Every structure is written in structure tokens, then in C-alpha cells.
Amino acid sequence: MIGGGFAGLWATRxxxxxxxxxxxxxxxxxxxxxxxxxxxxxxxxxxxxxxAPLRHILRRQRNVEVRLGExxxxxxxxxxxxxxxxxxxxxxxxxxxSGATHAYFGRxxxxxxxxxxxxxxxxxxxxxxxxxxxxxAEATDDPDERAAWLSFxxxxxxxxxxxxxxxxxxxxxxxxxxxxxxxxxxxxRVRLVxxxxxxxxxxxxxxSVRARVQLERLGVEVLTGQxxxxxxxxxxxxxxxxxxxxxxxxxxxxxxxxxxxxxxAPRDRAGRVRVAADLSVPGHPEVFVAGDLAAVxxxxxxxxxxxxxxxxxxxxxxxxxxxxxxxxxAPAFRYRDFGNLATIGRMAAVxxxxxxxxxxxxxxxxxxxxxxxxxxxxxxxxxxxxxWAWAYWxxxxxxxxxxxxxGDTDGAxxxxx
Amino acid sequence: MIGGGFAGLWATRxxxxxxxxxxxxxxxxxxxxxxxxxxxxxxxxxxxxxxAPLRHILRRQRNVEVRLGExxxxxxxxxxxxxxxxxxxxxxxxxxxSGATHAYFGRxxxxxxxxxxxxxxxxxxxxxxxxxxxxxAEATDDPDERAAWLSFxxxxxxxxxxxxxxxxxxxxxxxxxxxxxxxxxxxxRVRLVxxxxxxxxxxxxxxSVRARVQLERLGVEVLTGQxxxxxxxxxxxxxxxxxxxxxxxxxxxxxxxxxxxxxxAPRDRAGRVRVAADLSVPGHPEVFVAGDLAAVxxxxxxxxxxxxxxxxxxxxxxxxxxxxxxxxxAPAFRYRDFGNLATIGRMAAVxxxxxxxxxxxxxxxxxxxxxxxxxxxxxxxxxxxxxWAWAYWxxxxxxxxxxxxxGDTDGAxxxxx
Numbered sequence: 001m002i003g004g005g006f007a008g009l010w011a012t013r014x015x016x017x018x019x020x021x022x023x024x025x026x027x028x029x030x031x032x033x034x035x036x037x038x039x040x041x042x043x044x045x046x047x048x049x050x051x052a053p054l055r056h057i058l059r060r061q062r063n064v065e066v067r068l069g070e071x072x073x074x075x076x077x078x079x080x081x082x083x084x085x086x087x088x089x090x091x092x093x094x095x096x097x098s099g100a101t102h103a104y105f106g107r108x109x110x111x112x113x114x115x116x117x118x119x120x121x122x123x124x125x126x127x128x129x130x131x132x133x134x135x136x137a138e139a140t141d142d143p144d145e146r147a148a149w150l151s152f153x154x155x156x157x158x159x160x161x162x163x164x165x166x167x168x169x170x171x172x173x174x175x176x177x178x179x180x181x182x183x184x185x186x187x188x189r190v191r192l193v194x195x196x197x198x199x200x201x202x203x204x205x206x207x208s209v210r211a212r213v214q215l216e217r218l219g220v221e222v223l224t225g226q227x228x229x230x231x232x233x234x235x236x237x238x239x240x241x242x243x244x245x246x247x248x249x250x251x252x253x254x255x256x257x258x259x260x261x262x263x264x265a266p267r268d269r270a271g272r273v274r275v276a277a278d279l280s281v282p283g284h285p286e287v288f289v290a291g292d293l294a295a296v297x298x299x300x301x302x303x304x305x306x307x308x309x310x311x312x313x314x315x316x317x318x319x320x321x322x323x324x325x326x327x328x329x330a331p332a333f334r335y336r337d338f339g340n341l342a343t344i345g346r347m348a349a350v351x352x353x354x355x356x357x358x359x360x361x362x363x364x365x366x367x368x369x370x371x372x373x374x375x376x377x378x379x380x381x382x383x384x385x386x387x388w389a390w391a392y393w394x395x396x397x398x399x400x401x402x403x404x405x406x407g408d409t410d411g412a413x414x415x416x417x
Numbered sequence: 418m419i420g421g422g423f424a425g426l427w428a429t430r431x432x433x434x435x436x437x438x439x440x441x442x443x444x445x446x447x448x449x450x451x452x453x454x455x456x457x458x459x460x461x462x463x464x465x466x467x468x469a470p471l472r473h474i475l476r477r478q479r480n481v482e483v484r485l486g487e488x489x490x491x492x493x494x495x496x497x498x499x500x501x502x503x504x505x506x507x508x509x510x511x512x513x514x515s516g517a518t519h520a521y522f523g524r525x526x527x528x529x530x531x532x533x534x535x536x537x538x539x540x541x542x543x544x545x546x547x548x549x550x551x552x553x554a555e556a557t558d559d560p561d562e563r564a565a566w567l568s569f570x571x572x573x574x575x576x577x578x579x580x581x582x583x584x585x586x587x588x589x590x591x592x593x594x595x596x597x598x599x600x601x602x603x604x605x606r607v608r609l610v611x612x613x614x615x616x617x618x619x620x621x622x623x624x625s626v627r628a629r630v631q632l633e634r635l636g637v638e639v640l641t642g643q644x645x646x647x648x649x650x651x652x653x654x655x656x657x658x659x660x661x662x663x664x665x666x667x668x669x670x671x672x673x674x675x676x677x678x679x680x681x682a683p684r685d686r687a688g689r690v691r692v693a694a695d696l697s698v699p700g701h702p703e704v705f706v707a708g709d710l711a712a713v714x715x716x717x718x719x720x721x722x723x724x725x726x727x728x729x730x731x732x733x734x735x736x737x738x739x740x741x742x743x744x745x746x747a748p749a750f751r752y753r754d755f756g757n758l759a760t761i762g763r764m765a766a767v768x769x770x771x772x773x774x775x776x777x778x779x780x781x782x783x784x785x786x787x788x789x790x791x792x793x794x795x796x797x798x799x800x801x802x803x804x805w806a807w808a809y810w811x812x813x814x815x816x817x818x819x820x821x822x823x824g825d826t827d828g829a830x831x832x833x834x
């Protein structure tokens with residue numbers, strides 16, 4: 001089992017009590033509740049609030065061994081996984097659920113200037129950039145530089161981009177109010193840039209419109225219909241115009257984990273593995289792919305890369321393995337779509353449950369309830385609820401702590417260490 | 418005002434309403450409640466639980482400007498502070514409260530192998546090392562290497578060393594129980610190494626004895642009376658014997674902030690500035706030193722480097738500045754010693770209140786109440802209390818999340834990223 005995200009963890013759990021030994025391999029020691037990662041990036045939650053050690057989650061499941069490490073090679077004929085630390089793991093069945101990372105459409109030079117959000121370390125690096133931008137604006141006397149530090153852009157109008165832009169506007173307008181002496185944080189400009197014609201393209205058009213209205217009400221400028229042409233340390237270019245923005249965040253593209261390329265199987269444009277109906281790899285029935293790394297079509301439409309789909313795929317793979325061990329035929333995977341939620345900011349969200357559409361405050365409460373409910377661990381649920389209540393009474397975000405960042409390469413922050 | 422620790426922050430607050438403009442300069446954007454830093458290092462608390470943004474703390478004090486930046490020079494004749502980012506701050510009065518850092522007694526090569534604990538980044542780096550050590554022990558098949566990964570040492574038997582060693586033993590014996598499949602974390606050896614004859618030397622001898630008994634009950638081996646002779650990546654040497662220990666933590670020495678050397682004043686062996694009775698620098702009545710950077714004697718004994726002393730010094734400096742502005746004479750600083758507390762681990766602590774001595778569970782409750790009471794911010798108090806209650810019911814430590822570490826130089830953790 002490679003990957004302790006939703007797909008890998010749900011597959012592992014679903015194998016409890018089965019006559020198999022499971023080794024769960026992950027580069028990180030924790031399972032991450034990705035849907036709330038933007039809250040860590042925007043200082044509303046602490047990193048440990050949305051993560052739990054994989055060992056702890058699985059401590060009572062005696063047929064599981066958790067291994068911290070990185071897979072670097074897969075030897076399909078020999079049924080072996082090669083680890084970066086030199087070790088080798090043998091398997092009878094292999095589940096590859098290593099997910100996705102952000103992608104820059106071949107413009108990897110943008111990565112240094114526009115960080116993406118996939119891991120807790122990404123979130124802390126983004127948090128640091130956001131908070132430092134206001135500090136830099138306060139410290140400078142040059143009006144142009146100040147304006148550039150108070151100019152923020154989020155590239156990509158999907159759920160992550162919408163969440164980040166909405167929360168950023170809230171921070172500027174409310175959280176930081178009265179804390180600075182030379183700048184007015186409410187003067188910050190937050191732009192959300194989407195190449196396609198509308199934000200939240202996976203939602204019905206009427207909810208995209210509602211989302212845009214809610215974003216603009218929060219103070220976000222929504223720019224659609226044109227791609228970003230360049231990003232550097234000073235800002236971004238769009239429609240041939242250079243827009244100064246010292247802080248650009250990337251929420252535009254995902255690419256499948258590079259492990260997909262080791263599986264000797266056809267892949268789609270994003271690098272996802274085209275799996276058989278039971279989620280196994282064509283020609284290798286003992287190897288499965290689940291979660292964001294799997295390209296699955298259903299009724300002519302791709303299964304979306306969301307947490308419920310990953311959990312369902314993980315559980316399905318476990319079902320197939322159990323069926324095979326019992327000598328039975330396994331059913332094909334079918335994704336059960338329960339609906340689509342996206343949050344926008346303070347009391348603003350959109351919900352689409354099979355045509356039952358909701359937006360605004362009610363949608364936000366629905367979104368909150370669903371997310372707290374699905375968090376792993378009672379403690380985390382309690383603490384996240386308290387933090388949320390606190391943030392909404394006080395407009396404060398408690399985690400506004402700048403930590404040193406290992407990945408920061410733009411050299412702009414030497415003096416802040 | 419250089420430094421937003423206890424001394425600098427208390428001086429700043431005590432100048433509220435005075436006809437002065439205060440610039441508070443700090444390298445970090447947050448005030449840190451250092452007495453609970455070991456809890457972040459040992460995964461009991463999240464970093465934001467014990468820190469608060471300086472801007473937020475001081476948002477209502479209109480005569481204060483908070484500046485993120487690092488002082489690199491002090492021009493006493495011109496009354497200017499030089500910042501690393503090129504800016505210059507002018508002052509009429511200067512308060513230097515930049516504290517202390519850990520020191521290796523001239524053995525700076527030990528720093529890479531035995532990290533110390535002064536900042537949140539230090540705490541996260543130590544947390545990472547502790548958690549990775551158990552992962553490495555689980556991953557290896559070599560019994561010697563496994564034993565070395567399960568061997569922990571804390572150098573220095575002061576309050577920080579005692580807290581770290583006691584909590585480490587608790588983690589090994591309780592927190593990680595039943596989470597590993599190949600190792601038994603309870604087999605981990607935790608050694609506390611102190612060069613002097615007893616731990617907690619600043620306490621009465623009877624309490625040192627009590628502390629040692631409590632440590633040993635928690636599973637810590639206490640080694641006193643011999644200094645550490647060498648530290649490297651494999652372990653440490655003591656009395657000519659090499660002790661394998663892949664994780665060595667440093668809690669032995671502090672040195673004053675290097676800014677003390679810029680003040681043209683006599684200093685003690687640890688680099689602390691010997692200040693006049695009103696905490697000003699001899700020959701420079703407009704410059705004050707407060708907190709851990711100040712060497713103050715009272716009744717023939719040095720004022721200890723603890724939080725209450727720093728707060729009192731900060732408030733005293735503010736008093737002197739106000740008195741001068743009013744044309745009045747300022748009293749000399751007098752430290753009011755309210756007593757001495759140290760925690761050891763689960764329900765174990767020692768308390769010395771002017772001869773009223775306490776140890777064990779009662780002392781621990783006293784220690785907890787005092788620390789939660791003095792935390793800044795109601796939210797932090799509430800969350801810390803909940804986390805503590807949770808940890809003591811469940812034996813769990815919620816923050817067991819390994820994040821990437823910028824400062825790790827021992828090269829042993831390439832595969833965990």
C-alpha cells in the first residue's frame with residue numbers, strides 16, 4: 001500500500017480482519033485532511049489540527065505495519081518496491097495511491113514564485129509568505145513597493161483557489177485591522193485569476209455566478225477568461241499586461257504522482273493511470289491504483305479527484321482483494337456521487353447535491369458540518385470547532401506564527417530569520 | 418525596544434499611555450511563551466498554542482509600532498540601530514532585550530548533533546528528530562543500530578533538561594505503546610546527563626533528590642557528576658566511555674545575545690551585560706538592558722534568567738523612562754522572587770516557594786495552574802487546557818506531525834521528506 005491519503009488509508013482499514021498482512025508506506029508520518037489544508041495556509045488552524053499520525057490511526061489494526069519511507073522504484077515482474085533508504089518491500093498485491101502534486105504546465109520556473117498547496121509544509125510556506133508580505137509593506141517607505149507587497153494573486157479558480165482568495169480577503173479586511181501603523185491592510189488587492197470562463201467550473205453555472213458574487217462581496221477581484229502568461233518575483237502577466245504582485249499562489253494545475261509512470265500502463269494527459277473496471281492495472285491484476293492517481297471514467301465523465309472518490313476507490317480495492325482471496329468475482333468500481341461543496345470565506349459557500357443547490361450562509365454551515373464530521377479523531381474535531389467558533393466571534397486567526405521555511409528560494413526574506 | 422520576549426513586551430506594555438513612541442523590533446513576528454516550549458518539542462502542543470503575534474498583542478496600544486527585522490549594529494553616539502534589511506532606527510531611549518541563545522562552551526561542532534531549544538523552529542526540529550528516531554528504529558533490522566536509535570540523551574540537568582527527559586520517557590512508555598510492530602518503544606533508554614552533582618541545582622537539595630526520584634520513576638536514567646566529553650552523530654562520550662545515542666538534545670548552556678557585545682559595556686562570562694542599578698548601561702543612561710541579556714546581582718546572588726525576572730526588569734525600565742521624562746529620580750531595580758517551579762513529567766513536578774516545598778502530583782497541579790494562568794490570550798489558555806486534559810486522559814500527544822526541517826544538517830533524514 002503506497003500512500004496514506006484517503007485512498008490508501010481507506011483501503012488499509014477495509015482490509016482489517018482479512019487474512020492479509022498490509023504494509024502501509026508513506027513519505028510522511030501522518031494522514032492529512034486535505035480539504036482543510038487552506039485553513040493552515042491562512043493561519044486559521046495549526047498543522048496538527050488537520051493531521052494524525054498514521055501509526056496512531058492504525059494502532060489497533062494488528063495486520064498493518066506502517067513504514068515511513070519513499071518508494072523510488074517498482075519492479076513489476078519481481079513484485080518488489082524499492083525504497084529510497086535502500087530497503088525493498090515484496091508484495092502479493094500492490095495498491096499505488098500516491099495521489100497528485102501541483103503542476104505548472106511545463107513552467108517549472110514559476111514554482112519558486114507561485115507556491116502550490118498540497119502538503120502541510122506547503123501550507124506553512126504559504127502562511128509565511130502571506131504574513132511576511134504585510135510586514136514588508138509596513139516596513140517600506142516606497143509607495144510602489146508597498147502596493148506590490150499589498151497585491152496578492154491566486155492563480156486557478158477551482159475550489160482551492162476560491163478558498164484561498166476568499167480567506168485572504170477576509171484576513172486583509174478583518175483579521176489584521178488596526179494592527180499596522182503605516183499601512184491599512186484593507187487596501188490590499190486580492191485577485192483570483194482563472195483561465196476558463198468561470199470559477200468553480202465543476203459546479204453548475206448558477207453556482208459559479210453565486211460564488212463570484214460572494215467572492216466580490218468579500219473583496220476579491222475575479223478575473224476570468226484569460227490565462228496567466230508569466231510569473232516572476234515581481235508579479236504576473238495577463239493579456240500582455242504586467243500586474244505587480246509580490247505574492248502569487250498557485251491553485252491551477254495538478255499532475256499525478258510520478259509513481260504512475262512506473263506501472264507500465266496507459267496514462268492520461270495529467271499522468272493518471274487508466275485502470276481497469278476493478279481499478280487494477282491492465283495486464284497486472286495484482287497491482288491497483290486508487291485515488292487521485294487513477295483515471296476512471298463513469299458514464300462518459302471522469303470521476304473527480306475529491307476525497308469521497310478516493311475513499312470509495314480505496315474501499316473498492318480492498319473489496320476486490322478480499323473477493324479474490326475468497327475465489328469470488330469482484331464487481332466493477334462505481335463512484336457514488338454525494339454532491340459537491342466548496343467554501344468561499346466567512347459564511348460563504350456553495351453546495352450542489354444532485355440539483356439541490358445552496359449558496360451563502362446556509363451552504364457554509366452545511367460545508368462546516370460536513371468537514372468537521374469527516375475529520376479524523378475526536379480531539380481534532382473538538383479543537384477545530386473551537387478554533388472556528390473563536391475565529392468567527394473574534395475575526396482572529398490564531399496561527400499567525402511565522403516559522404522558518406525550508407523551501408523558500410526567492411531570497412526575499414533573509415532578514416526575517 | 419529590541420526583542421519581543423518577556424522583558425521587551427512587558428516594558429512596551431508598561432509604556433502605554435506615556436508620552437513616548439515605542440518601536441518594538443523583533444526577528445520574529447510572535448511573542449513566545451518559552452516555559453511551554455518543551456511541550457511543542459515533545460508534540461504535546463502546536464506551535465501557535467504558545468505564541469501570539471506581537472502586532473496582535475499590541476494592536477490597541479496606539480503609541481507602539483511593531484517592526485519585524487533584525488538589529489545588526491548599534492551606533493551609541495548617533496543613537497541609531499542598524500537593521501539587516503538596510504533600514505536605520507533612531508532612538509532617544511534604547512532597551513535591548515534580545516535574550517539568550519544556547520551555547521556549546523566553545524564546542525560549536527556539537528550543535529549539529531545536539532540541538533538546543535530556544536525558538537519554535539528549534540522545538541519543531543527536535544520534535545522531528547524524536548519522532549524520526551522511533552521510525553528509524555522500526556525500519557532497521559540491525560540490532561545495534563536499532564538500540565542506538567532507541568537511545569536518547571539530554572545534556573543538562575536544569576529545568577529544560579528535566580522537562581525534556583521526563584516527557585521523552587513518557588512518550589516512549591505510554592504514548593507510542595502498541596503503535597509499532599517490530600520495536601517496543603518502552604525499551605527506549607532515556608539518559609539525563611548533568612556535569613554537576615545534582616539536577617535542578619537552582620532548587621534546594623531536598624527537591625533535587627525528589628526530582629531525581631520522580632525522573633527515575635518515569636524511566637529516566639540520571640547520570641550526574643561528570644561532564645560530556647564529546648558528541649557526534651553516533652552518540653556521546655562521558656568518563657572516557659562512548660555511549661551510542663542517535664538522539665542527543667542540548668539543555669546545558671546559554672549565552673547572551675550577541676547584541677550585548679555592541680554596547681561598549683562590561684560583560685560577565687556568559688556575555689551578559691553588567692548593568693547599573695536602574696538597568697541602564699554604565700556611561701549610557703539612555704540605553705537599558707533587560708531580561709536574560711542583563712547581568713544583575715542582588716544580595717550577592719545573580720538574578721535568575723527566568724520569565725518573572727524578565728517581566729519585572731521590563732516593567733522597571735519603563736518606570737525609569739517615565740520617571741526621567743517627569744524629571745524624577747528612578748528607584749533601583751529589585752527582583753521580587755515569588756519562588757521556583759519545575760515540571761518533570763506526568764503528574765510530577767517540584768515547587769519551592771520561599772521554603773514552602775512541594776513535589777509530586779500537587780506540585781504538578783500548581784505548576785500547571787501557574788503556567789496556564791500566565792499564558793497570553795484567552796484562546797491559548799483554553800486550547801492548552803483542553804490539550805492537556807486530552808493528553809492526560811488518553812496518554813496521547815496530538816502534535817506528532819513530522820514537518821520538514823530547514824536546519825537539519827546530519828543528512829540522516831533524506832528519505833523522510
